Amino acid sequence: MINRRTFSKAVGLGAGAAAVSLAGLQNGASAATAAHQAGASAPTVPTITPGTHTAFRRLKQVKAGVLDIGYAEAGPAHGPVVVLLHGWPYDIHSFVDVTPLLADLGYRVIVPYLRGHGSTSFLSRSTPRTAEQSAVALDIIALMDALKIDKAVLAGFDWGSRTADIIAALWPERVKALVSTSGYLITNRKAQLAPAAPAVEHNWWYQWYFATPRGKQAMEVEEERLALCRYVWELVSPNWDFDDATYNRTAEAFKNPDYAAVVLFNYRWRIGLVEGEPRYDRYEKLLAAQPPIHVPTVTLDAALDPFTAPGGGAAYRDHFTGPYAHRTVEKIGHNLPQEAPTAFAQAVVDADHL
Numbered sequence: 387m388i389n390r391r392t393f394s395k396a397v398g399l400g401a402g403a404a405a406v407s408l409a410g411l412q413n414g415a416s417a418a419t420a421a422h423q424a425g426a427s428a429p430t431v432p433t434i435t436p437g438t439h440t441a442f443r444r445l446k447q448v449k450a451g452v453l454d455i456g457y458a459e460a461g462p463a464h465g466p467v468v469v470l471l472h473g474w475p476y477d478i479h480s481f482v483d484v485t486p487l488l489a490d491l492g493y494r495v496i497v498p499y500l501r502g503h504g505s506t507s508f509l510s511r512s513t514p515r516t517a518e519q520s521a522v523a524l525d526i527i528a529l530m531d532a533l534k535i536d537k538a539v540l541a542g543f544d545w546g547s548r549t550a551d552i553i554a555a556l557w558p559e560r561v562k563a564l565v566s567t568s569g570y571l572i573t574n575r576k577a578q579l580a581p582a583a584p585a586v587e588h589n590w591w592y593q594w595y596f597a598t599p600r601g602k603q604a605m606e607v608e609e610e611r612l613a614l615c616r617y618v619w620e621l622v623s624p625n626w627d628f629d630d631a632t633y634n635r636t637a638e639a640f641k642n643p644d645y646a647a648v649v650l651f652n653y654r655w656r657i658g659l660v661e662g663e664p665r666y667d668r669y670e671k672l673l674a675a676q677p678p679i680h681v682p683t684v685t686l687d688a689a690l691d692p693f694t695a696p697g698g699g700a701a702y703r704d705h706f707t708g709p710y711a712h713r714t715v716e717k718i719g720h721n722l723p724q725e726a727p728t729a730f731a732q733a734v735v736d737a738d739h740l
Contacts, residue, residue, distance in 0.1 A: 451528030456505030473544020502648025623719030
């Protein structure tokens with residue numbers, strides 16, 4: 387566990403944020419909080435057709451740490467907080483259906499753009515556009531501090547799962563409960579140096595592509611970048627019949643001027659091709675030990691996700707030492723919250739009641 391005061395000195399947290407939420411569900415918030423404190427069973431999330439919602443009512447901005455973070459917010463201002471974290475190549479629209487489901491149950495839902503995405507920008511031109519795993523996690527801690535959120539349920543997939551896992555492992559006092567799609571995703575850089583099984587290496591083709599000048603060029607040319615990201619969607623979500631409008635809404639986030647630099651750094655850093663900033667070394671040393679996660683956790687596996695290992699979560703179960711539940715979502719690919727919003731929202735509610 388890392389002391390919050392030490393962290394604040396290390397990264398310099400921002401402050402100040404708009405306080406108005408998108409929905410005034412004060413009574414829902416009070417009821418949800420009271421029910422949880424009384425030990426009531428988790429409510430059942432209403433079933434929703436994926437794609438019912440296409441947009442957030444408004445976005446906000448807040449200076450936090452090294453960033454000016456763009457985020458969506460819904461639900462009552464004083465409701466229990468849920469922070470939803472997207473992955474790559476996705477954005478906040480992965481949670482466009484999940485968010486109102488949770489808001490209607492009385493949660494205050496915060497959905498931030500990660501660094502390099504959407505309306506999130508760096509406060510200084512001189513800040514290196516790095517994206518080691520601890521840097522992204524510290525961004526979210528800074529966001530919570532800027533919004534005066536002491537503790538929240540964290541839920542995500544892909545980069546978002548990794549980020550939530552790291553916060554739960556190093557700052558458990560900030561995490562009420564956790565939903566981690568694909569399980570324990572804290573990167574072990576040393577293990578990454580060894581070759582994996584051929585099928586696994588094949589799934590990670592873009593990681594190796596980004597290590598080449600050709601891949602770098604593809605990411606830096608906007609038209610090629612958008613085509614590449616869409617192709618990834620098609621490969622990792624084979625059963626998701628998304629339309630052009632759905633992809634294009636998310637692809638706007640990929641036009642951020644720092645997008646290519648952040649994505650390329652992240653994948654190159656994972657396989658040891660670049661080194662991170664010294665300011666994050668102490669955190670990466672802790673993460674290299676693969677710390678356990680003690681907070682209440684629900685892990686999700688998407689059955690059609692090529693990155694989902696067989697075994698029903700057995701490969702990572704030992705990393706979670708607190709109250710725990712696991713489930714596999716059938717006929718769903720990598721972008722689980724957008725493909726199966728009801729199942730994802732239910733996992734959030736269930737984790738909060740473990």
